[in-house]
Amino acid sequence: MENLDNLEGDNSSNNEERNSMSNIKYDELYEFIKKLDKEKDELNTIIEKFENENTNKTGSIIDSEEYRHFISVLKQKYFVDKSYLIAEFNRLIDKSGDKYVCITKPRRFGKSSIASMLIAYYSEGINSEDIFDKLNVYKKIFSDEKENESEKEDIQEYQKGKEIELEKKNNDEFPKEKEIELKKIDSEKFQKVKEIELKKMENEEYQKEKKKDKKYYEEYQKKYHTLYFDFSKFVTKYKKIDDYLEYINKRFKNDIESLFPSLKLLNEDRYNDNIIDNIKDLSAELKKRFILIIDEWDYPINVKFSDIEEIDKDKNKEEYEKEKKNVNAFIKDYIFFLSNLIKGQSCFAFVFMTGILPIAKQSNQSSLNCFNEYSMINDDIYYKYFGFTEEEVRLLCIRNKVIKYDDLEKWYNGYKSYDGEKIFNTWSVFQALKCNSIKNYWTETGRFAEVSDIINFGINSVKDEILELIKGKKISIELENYGVEDIQKDLKGKEKSNDEMRKELYSKMVAFGFLTYYNKKISIPNEELKEKFIKVLNRKDDETEYYYELIENSKKILESTLKNDAESLRKLLEEVHEKKIKAGDKIDHGNIKRVIDFAYFSANKIYKVKEEERSGEGFVDYIFYPKNKKGKIIIIELKLNGSAKRAIGQIYENKYFNNIEKIYTGNILLVGINFNKPSKNYSCIIIECDRKMEIKSLKKSNNVQANTSEIEEMIASIKSRNNEGETRSNCRVDKPNNVEVDTNKLKYILNEKHEKKYRNNKKKHVSSKKFGYNEKETESDYRVDMSNSIEVNASELEHILSEEEFGNNKRKLEHVSFKETGNNKRKHISSKKSESNESNCLIS
Incomplete structure (x- = not known):
């Protein structure tokens, strides 16, 4: 698939495509709508005659x-x-x-x-007969045009639907979106269909099958x-x-x-x-x-x-x-x-x-x-x-002047075919278009109409997995059909293992449409169904008390965060930790993240929560984007056995707040959280800034050792280094002799963990030169030479070096300082020391 990012380049052929697309005449699109309406009127006339004759x-x-x-x-x-x-x-x-x-x-x-x-x-x-002669089954079988032309028309209709949908947005981003979407349609779909259908046309067996279809249609009707x-x-x-x-x-x-x-x-x-x-x-x-x-x-x-x-x-x-x-x-x-x-x-x-x-x-x-x-x-x-396919829903949006495709997709899409094609709930899409309103149309009648009718909370791991699903995550599991034979086994009281019951539960939920299953992973399909799951969690009964307490605590945690009450946040996090982490559980960064997931669960109602998202010059643990664009944005960075001060420092060093869109007008909360494993205590710092990143409030929990002025001095120092770095003309990252680095391990990290983040071809090696152990060199002479092969984002490397352990003594690098090169913010790594300290950037 062609990388859509390439559309931003200066390639002349892309420019020509842009120019041709900018000349699209939208009058033609509305003529197309009139054509569809005319065909519908003809069909209605035939139906009226059919009903009146009543033979x-x-x-x-x-x-x-x-x-x-x-x-x-x-x-x-x-x-x-x-x-x-x-x-x-x-x-x-x-x-x-x-x-x-x-x-x-x-x-x-x-x-x-x-x-x-x-x-x-x-x-x-x-x-x-007259009715079906106006429908697709007749048109596709008896059309005099070649089959590939018929398919081509379908794609053109889809394309026109997308053009109109984009035009509806009527904003400054429309021209750019139009280019990308139409390019995607042409390159991914139309060409694929064209190639497949042309091959079909050359196949004698295919022609024979078409003749059979005509014969069968007339014979069996x-x-x-x-x-x-x-x-x-x-x-x-x-x-x-x-x-x-x-x-x-x-x-x-x-x-x-x-x-x-x-x-x-x-x-x-x-x-x-x-x-x-x-x-x-x-x-x-x-x-x-x-x-x-x-x-x-x-x-x-x-x-x-x-x-x-x-x-x-x-x-x-x-x-x-x-x-x-x-x-x-x-x-x-x-x-x-x-x-x-x-x-x-x-x-x-x-x-x-x-x-x-x-x-x-x-x-x-x-x-x-x-x-x-x-x-x-x-x-x-x-x-x-x-169910409706994506193309069908886009064409329906042509007829509707109010509902946007993006909204329909968010609320009623999410089911997947065997090859990943989008499938929509037909009833909900139809009701939304008919009523010109996006809301929950999932009907509550019949067996298993509600999620609560089907979930067995007594199965191990299900309670936590339901939370993961509501948050939008996918769970890997290999499922088979849940069939009537399973009901018969239940009636006979046959004992089943926890794993069998778990798989049957999720298979049943897929069968009833509460979950979708694709690529051996389950997920909640859309917002409509997510509402149903959340409704279960808000009940207070024996089965859902676990969730009820979670939501109540989570509301308090979010409230403490929004009020900049760092001490209250610390106490609440420790309460959640005690409930979430059981004796014998491994205490690592992943499990601490699960505690935070648990603690901020209710934030999903008013925030769009993003985890490990690329922001500024690195990957932030959490960013909460308010659904109300005037609300406060929350940025959270976690540390294990570090300090809340260091977490705040990383937010500023990597400038996680830099890429927040202008549509968000509220203040920004920077939240640094640290868990100390020996003491089993959390420490928290909450800083509220305006959109110019001027500090309006700085609050810390009582157990944060640094005082307010020390934190402010650290922030000022980081800002100064960031500003200074932006003026540097060159920057090289060099490993000084006083830090032991296992270079083979560094090579592995850069190649295996982050190879997809470098350059367009995604497959650059760490160095074009020999990289590894050299018997003639001493340990202190090791250098990482990347200047001849790739460019590395310094904040990414900082993150790698900060989190990983190197050398026999397992020393952890607590801080890596970088200067920035030019506007693209990218850094070289070199085995050579620069003669001038002004152009050097050392790992310290």
Whole structure:
């Protein structure tokens, strides 16, 4: 991928691209919008005619009236066309090993809309040909243009959507953003699509497949009667599966009486209590096969399992055990029914099933192992049809004049396909565009609607990991599908290890859409879901008391910081440390950071918290950017067995405050925190400055040894050195003879830990000359020679040398002083001593 930073250079070809982009005529973009609106009007006219003629012959199960749901979706202003899925399914019809497809996705990902679309297309009793001839499935199959041209149009639409989105921002950054984004679109996407599609066009097999698609489209449309079962309806009325199936069987008979009144099957001695027999008999008498569509296949299981969890097993143990047996029997009979209905039945040309829970971890271990199953963890084919893709959302933003794509992305994006493509929650995006309002639209109905319904806080490490996830971090874990077989094991009371329970919990949370899973890492997808997690933490009950106390303490810590109360901050940090760090835990910089994470957790509500962010001339431990741009900015630097004074000194030396954007107008709080391992005490210094970095307040905890004037003198000295360094014309970093440095270790640090920070090609060696042990030289003669190969940011090297230990005596370098060279602030490291001390910069 091309480095976007190169757009800032003086490359003449880039300049030409900039000039051409600056001449974009936005009138053309709005003409494009008019074209889209015209096509939508044409489709609406056809739909109106379709509804007025009303020549369809439908039932509740056979050629179901549920097709009307698809028609209502078509009429919506923010309709997204997913109809090309039909072409993909057509290729599977009558393919014995492929004709069973099960899609399991979270609620509100468009599963039912797809089911109703299939009813509208395949059903013999529904005259929808004119409608589908206006949709993508027809356009892409029968277009006279080459396939690569069709794909090109899609990318151009995406590009236009991005241009309009950028224009909406209407600020000084627009031209620059436009260049970068359009460059990215062209280089990354369009060229890739073009190359792939051109190769396809040259492939004879591909051409044959296209001809088959045309043949299948005409042959299968309106060819079959569809059988539609929505197992989320009315199941709660029945305790036993046989009673529920009896109800469905009656509805099926009603459809036959309405649509095929003269069939022999309706004779009393023919139509029996077994719906499976009746389906097979209907197929035989009609001499036709069916398309079977099952929606919400797992709903009966979920709702029955939730009935058990509502029982207090400690107070009503007998009732709990009895209900467990009943539910286990219900699930077993239900799976047995589905297996008999589907497996090996020649009366079905194709079977499509949707749900939330996968059938099993491994589908070949299930009695429903005929299905090819595609879930949130395992879907490399159909993911783009369930949920909105980035391109689709950008195009929707063209139609909406209020909502910005960036806001939609932040709130409703975050789900990832198998290859990392962005997937949006369809329901939330649609509601936000319809209401012109960004807020939480996650519906709170049904099983596992709330995070609290699903999290088991008793599993080791889960409490802390939930905090990490809320803070935006990713957790590495290898997951499998959480399936119905896991529920059955739970009902049988099978013992599981903590690791098994943890993996099942997170797999379940992925299945229900509370987490996303990509590259073997889980994370909270977006702000909408993050709100749900935070809501759980704010409850006060037995399971969440841990979080409640955390939040209350965290609020006090943030309040103490904002009030510059360093002594109160010290005491609160020591309280948090006592709760967070257990006996035997390793006390290192990483664990102290976790204490600070814990302590400042509530800051995430009003601050955008950044850790280890590049700022000024180094990497700061924390910067808190206020969501209210007038609020105070907080910069925190941590030390272990050092001093709070030294932490403040590092903030000034590395000028962590230099790169704060002008949009933030509030004062800046510099917070130095040190933990002393032997005494187990914290010490704190809080300095409040205005935006010109003039000190307005300096407060320290009682145990800080340095007095206020000493701290002020240190700051003044550092400022003086910084100002002096900016005027130097040259600077070399030299290792004097009085410091022992393991040069091989230094080479490793610079090469292995920081190689990506140097130059554009990212792969420079520390030196072009021989670097390492030289038998003819004494230890004191070692030098780091980098002048012929790379430029090094001095503050980065300072950070490395300050934190690492060198030499046999493990002496730690407490301070490294650098002068700056020129405007780019970069330093050379040389093995040669400069003749003039004025141009030297020594490690001291």
